Amino acid sequence: MNLQTNELIDDYLLGRLSPPDAEAFEQQVKANPELANELAIQNDIINGISNTRRAALKARLNNLEIPKGNWFTNNTTWLSVSAGVIVLAIVAFLYQNNTSTTVQTAETPQIPQKEQNQTAKEGASKTNQSLPQETLASSSPSQEAPTKKGNVTKPAFKKEVRNKEVSSNEANSDLSDPAVTKFEDETVLASKKGSGEEKEVEATKPVAKTAQTLNAETITNSNQYTYHYKRNETRLTLYGNFSEKAYEVLEISGKSGTNYFMFHNGNYFSLASTDGEIRSLTPLTDEATIKKLANLRKRK
Amino acid sequence: MDDQEILLRLKKRDERALDYLYKKHYKMMLNMVVKNSGTEDEAKDIFQDALIVFWEKATGDKDFVLSAKISTYLYSICQNLWRKELDRKARNSGDMVDKGEVVDYDREERVNIINKCIATLNESCRQILTLYYFEKMTMGEIAEIMGFANADTAKTKKYKCKQELDKTVKQHYQASDFLD
Numbered sequence: 348m349n350l351q352t353n354e355l356i357d358d359y360l361l362g363r364l365s366p367p368d369a370e371a372f373e374q375q376v377k378a379n380p381e382l383a384n385e386l387a388i389q390n391d392i393i394n395g396i397s398n399t400r401r402a403a404l405k406a407r408l409n410n411l412e413i414p415k416g417n418w419f420t421n422n423t424t425w426l427s428v429s430a431g432v433i434v435l436a437i438v439a440f441l442y443q444n445n446t447s448t449t450v451q452t453a454e455t456p457q458i459p460q461k462e463q464n465q466t467a468k469e470g471a472s473k474t475n476q477s478l479p480q481e482t483l484a485s486s487s488p489s490q491e492a493p494t495k496k497g498n499v500t501k502p503a504f505k506k507e508v509r510n511k512e513v514s515s516n517e518a519n520s521d522l523s524d525p526a527v528t529k530f531e532d533e534t535v536l537a538s539k540k541g542s543g544e545e546k547e548v549e550a551t552k553p554v555a556k557t558a559q560t561l562n563a564e565t566i567t568n569s570n571q572y573t574y575h576y577k578r579n580e581t582r583l584t585l586y587g588n589f590s591e592k593a594y595e596v597l598e599i600s601g602k603s604g605t606n607y608f609m610f611h612n613g614n615y616f617s618l619a620s621t622d623g624e625i626r627s628l629t630p631l632t633d634e635a636t637i638k639k640l641a642n643l644r645k646r647k
Numbered sequence: 648m649d650d651q652e653i654l655l656r657l658k659k660r661d662e663r664a665l666d667y668l669y670k671k672h673y674k675m676m677l678n679m680v681v682k683n684s685g686t687e688d689e690a691k692d693i694f695q696d697a698l699i700v701f702w703e704k705a706t707g708d709k710d711f712v713l714s715a716k717i718s719t720y721l722y723s724i725c726q727n728l729w730r731k732e733l734d735r736k737a738r739n740s741g742d743m744v745d746k747g748e749v750v751d752y753d754r755e756e757r758v759n760i761i762n763k764c765i766a767t768l769n770e771s772c773r774q775i776l777t778l779y780y781f782e783k784m785t786m787g788e789i790a791e792i793m794g795f796a797n798a799d800t801a802k803t804k805k806y807k808c809k810q811e812l813d814k815t816v817k818q819h820y821q822a823s824d825f826l827d
Contacts, residue, residue, distance in 0.1 A: 350806075361783065374799060388757070393780045395761040399773075400781040401699050407662060408669050409694045573662060617766070626770045634761045 352382070359621070402614075402630045409612040412591040422645045522640045561596060561607060565589045577625045578618050586625065597643060608640055615640045650717045657705035660782055665702055669694070672718055676725050680761040683729060693732065697724040755822055764815045772808035779805050 358364050377384045563583040572586035577623050594611040607618035614630035615637050631637055656664035680690035778784045786798035795801045
């Protein structure tokens, strides 16, 4: 499609054509299947852009504090949580060599308890807010859980599960969105462990990596950035009002690296590294990804 | 802040005006839905959607002027949205016979791909495309907000961003078609 046709499609879809011009364009579309196909794709793209923005606006509204007495119910689940960082030790760690595999999930974190508590406290001090009790409470059961170990006879586990995923999700996993693609693989691995079907495994050498905990801070007084984030390897900055409803950072580590997601006000967000750039927080819309993240959260 | 001032702020895409409306009318709108067989969550969802509809009207229609109070508009939008939701629920209830709706899997796949491709756009491109396609801003307005030299620069940037998005979508869409 040339530039002129693209502009014509834009104008038609945005309602900028006069009625006679719109009618003439519709006649062209009827007579030209290629143009009709292009129009359908462009319509979906514009809808996608609009829906992304709508989701961001909804997330912003959802995040607002409603003054007490302004509603007739007491939402104790959320409003009782004051603020701060909840770092869930949801870690799906895969270490694989030629003969053995270690699968690590939320129940088997590698961070010593003392170190993890210290990291959480550092993160909280940067927010200038008190660390909610839920933070430590939510992470401690996973620290106490025993690590399952056993022997693996073949490293085919990962491949088998991946094949299953490809067949169920068709070509989705071929997309170049690294966060989602990696997550899908690792979620399947974590889910597999959760199902109790996997063989227990034992590492033949010490674990190569330790899951990193993000140092998080929130900036509430920015006029320009009202629901945004910035992240490098170990530091997360959240812009906006996170004081009333707690957010949860989901840390998912695999052999391909660590991915971070956030749960806030019923929405999931990718916290992909922004290399110092501030980006808007846009809720994930892919239902399969959301479902998998929700499953991981339940198993925290 | 009176209604005219709020509308003026909305037209300038000031999200804080949306926040203000949300807090101000929260109780009234939620009560309406809850008293008509809705849950609190459904009521919140409907009210948020209604505010976004109003935002789109205020920002997208340059000729839009208030002919009633904003609360009247919002109440009316909430009512319509909630009626539609109740109709949808009734259609999906177990009593209804399956009308054999055709699910367009190809389109579903395409929409999924598009959403993932939008998520991979850099922030600047996403903002430009949102301002153009959702907020319906002119190139001059986009140039001002984004700090570009002029409308022509904004137009060039928008063209490049859209071209990049189209290319990525079509690459993945064709790859998916091939794999099918």
